[in-house]
Amino acid sequence: MIRGLYTSASGMLAELSRNDVTSNNLANVNTTGYKKDTAVNSAFAQMLIQRVDDRKQTDISQRPVIGTLGTGAIVDEIVTIHEQGQLRESSNPFDMAIAGNGYFVVQNDNGTYYTRNGSFTVDGEGYLVTSQGDMVVGQAGPINLGDANDVVVDGSGNISANGENIGTLRLVTVANQQELTKVGDSLFTGGQVVDGIDGQVKQKFIESSNVNVITEMVNMITTMRAYEANQKIISGHDNTLSQAMQVGRLR
Incomplete structure (x- = not known):
């Protein structure tokens, strides 16, 4: 659960960086010769998920795999798009x-x-x-x-x-x-x-700059939606942790 907090937090930081890039593009839409930027994300290493009881088996090949779990994302680089403007x-x-x-x-x-x-x-x-x-x-x-x-x-x-x-x-x-x-x-x-x-x-x-206003506005909306989704996930984890602590106190 704590891992989920870190994963969502890394997603929020990545979306903040993407939002800064998009905002800068929009601010320079009328700047002569300006070339827009785009943020390129990369994922942290994924984890292989297995059931707890299955780990007791000595034969690794017999352990059923549930799937993989992402552990977060980060803005890897800011790339400039050099295509010609109008x-x-x-x-x-x-x-x-x-x-x-x-x-x-x-x-x-x-x-x-x-x-x-x-x-x-x-x-x-x-x-x-x-x-x-x-x-x-x-x-x-x-x-x-x-x-x-x-x-x-x-x-x-x-x-x-x-x-x-x-x-x-x-x-x-x-x-x-x-x-x-x-x-x-x-x-x-x-x-x-x-x-x-x-x-x-x-x-x-x-x-003219090669910034497309409509495209950048769509990118900004998408970024904010992704940011809000990560925010809700953190809120959900926080509520769950709070309830777990309450149960621990009752015992």
């Missing part, structure tokens, strides 16, 4: 999206990062930057547009203004996307990257 057209010539597999490269004082968030702008010094002020990296370093007008970006990331080439975006592909680590603001780090993308750059487009 591309939405905009009127900003500095908005860019990647149709296909690949990442923009940006840098700040803390290092170099990868992102699918192409909602760029130009700072006071003429550099192409993200909405957080991180420098957008080109093949020759940070891209300076100066006071250029009529900026055009082609599918390969080549940037031109007034018919003259300004630079080329550095675009990379990650060999194993699950090796990427989120650092916030739709930025990733880690993984083995190679230059080039399996797709094309689309100017005046931005990539």
Whole structure:
């Protein structure tokens, strides 16, 4: 019975973690380039159940097996889903999206990062930057547009203004996307990257998050139902233990 308490408690903790992941996904449904997460559960080792009296038999093969008993669950890892979000057209010539597999490269004082968030702008010094002020990296370093007008970006990331080439975006592909680590603001780090993308750059487009609101709401409801079920099981075990203690006192 005590084992049942621990099993249900582990289930409640796992559902709390799943709920946190779902809540974070919903909070970022409008975040450009955001990639949703999902919690992956794993089970503790199962126990083989046999009747108490059957354990007295010396021949193990003659002991009838009732079945197995789960001993709990835990969130094994949080996995990021890197599938592409919907591309939405905009009127900003500095908005860019990647149709296909690949990442923009940006840098700040803390290092170099990868992102699918192409909602760029130009700072006071003429550099192409993200909405957080991180420098957008080109093949020759940070891209300076100066006071250029009529900026055009082609599918390969080549940037031109007034018919003259300004630079080329550095675009990379990650060999194993699950090796990427989120650092916030739709930025990733880690993984083995190679230059080039399996797709094309689309100017005046931005990539929406890949969060499906309906799916996440269903996940949240399912999580809460599972949490409540474990809660009721613990309450039932508690009542049974309380009654057992009362019987012990009467004796």
